[in-house]
Amino acid sequence: MPPAPAHSTPAKSTRAWNHWFARFGLAFALLVVGATLALLQPQFLTAANLLNVARQISINGILAVGVTYVLLTGGVDLSLGSLVALTGVVAATFAHPGDWPVIVPITVGVLCGAACGAVNGLVITQGRIAPFIVTLGMMTAARGLALVVSHGRPVSNLSEPFVALGGNVAGFPVQILVLLAIAGVSGLFLANTRPGRYLYAVGGNEEASRAAGLNVPAIKTFAYTVSGALAGLAGVLLAARITTGQPNAGVAYELDAIAAAVIGGTSLSGGVGGIAGTLLGALLMGVINNGLDLLNVSSYYQQIIKGVIIIGAVWLDRRQRN
Amino acid sequence: MLEFRSRFFSGMPQCFRYLLVLALAIFCGCDQKAATRQPGAGESKPLVIGVSLMNLASEFIAMINQSMEAEAKQLGVKLIVNDAQRSPERQVQQVESFIAQKVDAIILNPCEVEASSPAVTKALAARIPIINVNSETRVPPTAFVGSRDEESARLAMDYIARRLEGKGNVLMMQGFLGQAAQIKRDQGAREVLKTQPGLKLLADQSAEWDRAKAISLMENWIQAHGNNINAVFAQNDEMGLGAVLALEQARRKDKVVVVSVDAISDALQAVKAGRLDATVFQDAKGQGSTAVQTAVKIVRGQPWQTQVFIPFQLITKENVGEHLK
Structure with a gap:
């Protein structure tokens, strides 16, 4: 790195710093938090623990990737947590030993999530109802449906191959591999393909997108369908991890997912953000969670600390952008 | 009266008339129902x-x-x-x-x-x-x-004390903080710990009655406390089963006693299979x-x-x- 010229004005160096921070600020924050935890608790930096962190963030990470699609279009999806419960229960009912090959419950779970997402998208675009309201309605309805499907009881006694989805493949937890694959594909799709850029366009300026000839309702519906399908995938993985389909699983998961995306720099008003940031956001939340448990910080204080960090991260981010 | 009513009715749009009739009908219906609920007639209902x-x-x-x-x-x-x-x-x-x-x-x-x-x-x-x-x-x-919720935790902790012969390190998974069951099970467990100087509470955290959260918490505890863990008391079976799953994945279940409360059917199956050491049956x-x-x-x-x-x-x-x- 060449040394900075001695005569550079303070304003110029501030701007360079801002630019640097906007790009790498979150990674830097993650590094600081990680280093602090490693100093306080040597156990933090072991391979086994880092693998734990990765495993623990993967469900939230998959949901956060899905909700990023929706946030980019300027919408929001509050139904994710309930969809996790619904799809987990639905998948579990197809996953009893000797019932079906394991691909069936996975497919059914993902399709069920995608269908609910598509309903969200269609009602929002065709009915012209605010996404907040529609997905709030879906949140309640999907939770009810999960209870109906499961008769209010956990669906247990799941087949070995299904439960194996919550285990390891070649030493790596399956759910981490799934998250990496989903994030990789989504990152490339959003950043490098024409349809991917359309999502940004719709969120950035809906009127202009329409005037430019984009099919805005179709693009939005697509975003909600992806979000629903990924919630379905998360539901399947969660059911495998806890070896049951739980109708009351996933409460408030949507908020963690939205928080991860927003910490990662995705704007709630649409058009700005991306998958790399979302992943870092989910990672930061996971590291903090893990670290506070390792340090045995009281559950009461954990909640306060997490809240402060969410607000702090977004505040820093906004300050740098302005 | 009739005349008054017809004039009254003619003064409003059709739909309102229907509404009024409907409301009257419902009102009368309710009245009748209330009348049949008088004592005396109550025995047959x-x-x-x-x-x-x-x-x-x-x-x-x-x-x-x-x-x-x-x-x-x-x-x-x-x-x-x-x-x-x-x-x-x-x-x-x-x-x-x-x-x-x-x-x-x-x-x-x-x-x-x-x-x-x-x-x-x-x-x-x-x-x-x-x-x-x-x-x-x-x-x-x-x-x-x-x-008495305290009693369930007391039974569970007593069992842990017996299994560890009064000496060892215990972790406690709390329920949703502030709920009556969490407060009382916490209280009951601590009463036993007070009488057992050899038992040490290494840490206690909330996993909010949730199996998925309990898995994560147990994974983190295994990292933090490793071989020092002798027993886990989870305030409900969902969390107990989560702890068992995490311990099995880390291949440590044989070294740790796990006890939880509620005796839900999943937990009973796990006790039968020797995965969960004990649960407390609430009837x-x-x-x-x-x-x-x-x-x-x-x-x-x-x-x-x-x-x-x-x-x-x-x-x-x-x-x-x-x-x-």
Whole structure:
């Protein structure tokens, strides 16, 4: 790195710093938090623990990737947590030993999530109802449906191959591999393909997108369908991890997912953000969670600390952008 | 009168007329219903009991509900069952509507000690007997049917003390902080720890009654405390099963005793398979049926007890067979 010229004005160096921070600020924050935890608790930096962190963030990470699609279009999806419960229960009912090959419950779970997402998208675009309201309605309805499907009881006694989805493949937890694959594909799709850029366009300026000839309702519906399908995938993985389909699983998961995306720099008003940031956001939340448990910080204080960090991260981010 | 009515009617649009007629019809209908509910005629009509449950999505509450339905059928009583879905506010509204429906008795499975109390106050003010089942409210109801939650934790901790021969490190998974069950199970566990100087509480954290959260917490504890962990007490079975899953994945289950509370069917299976060391049976069936019996006794003026405690029972591999049916 060449040394900075001695005569550079303070304003110029501030701007360079801002630019640097906007790009790498979150990674830097993650590094600081990680280093602090490693100093306080040597156990933090072991391979086994880092693998734990990765495993623990993967469900939230998959949901956060899905909700990023929706946030980019300027919408929001509050139904994710309930969809996790619904799809987990639905998948579990197809996953009893000797019932079906394991691909069936996975497919059914993902399709069920995608269908609910598509309903969200269609009602929002065709009915012209605010996404907040529609997905709030879906949140309640999907939770009810999960209870109906499961008769209010956990669906247990799941087949070995299904439960194996919550285990390891070649030493790596399956759910981490799934998250990496989903994030990789989504990152490339959003950043490098024409349809991917359309999502940004719709969120950035809906009127202009329409005037430019984009099919805005179709693009939005697509975003909600992806979000629903990924919630379905998360539901399947969660059911495998806890070896049951739980109708009351996933409460408030949507908020963690939205928080991860927003910490990662995705704007709630649409058009700005991306998958790399979302992943870092989910990672930061996971590291903090893990670290506070390792340090045995009281559950009461954990909640306060997490809240402060969410607000702090977004505040820093906004300050740098302005 | 007739003339007045026709003039009255002609002065308003068609749809309003229908609405008015409809409203009148409903009003008269209600009046008739109220009339048949007078004492004397009441003997032929079945008793009606309004039930407001904390959360039907919980397997344990669903079990209480099933045994209440069964008992009600046997006694020829009609139940109106509402699910408050963990919202004390919704619960109070449900009790208000029971009062408006003039039910004979109310069975309340309170969401919360403080916030569900107005439901009890309102029922008592309307002179409708109210029976709390499973959990308590600050305001004393007509009768309480349940179990002493401290006792369940005491049984579990005593078992851990026996298994570790009074010496070792224990972790405790708390329920949702601030709920009655969490507070009391915490209290019961700590009472035993006080009498057992050899047992050390390494750490305690909340996993919010949730299996997925319990897996993560246990994974983190394994990292932080590793070989020092001798036993885990989880305040419910969901969390206990989560702890078992994490310990199995880390291949440490054989070194750690895991005990939890509630005896849900998944937990019983796990005890039978030797994965979970013990669970504490809280008699959902006994609580549900006794609550309905108590309500009927009160309404019929038969003698009844203001507090009925259904005992807990420790379940290990030795006696799990009796509970697996």
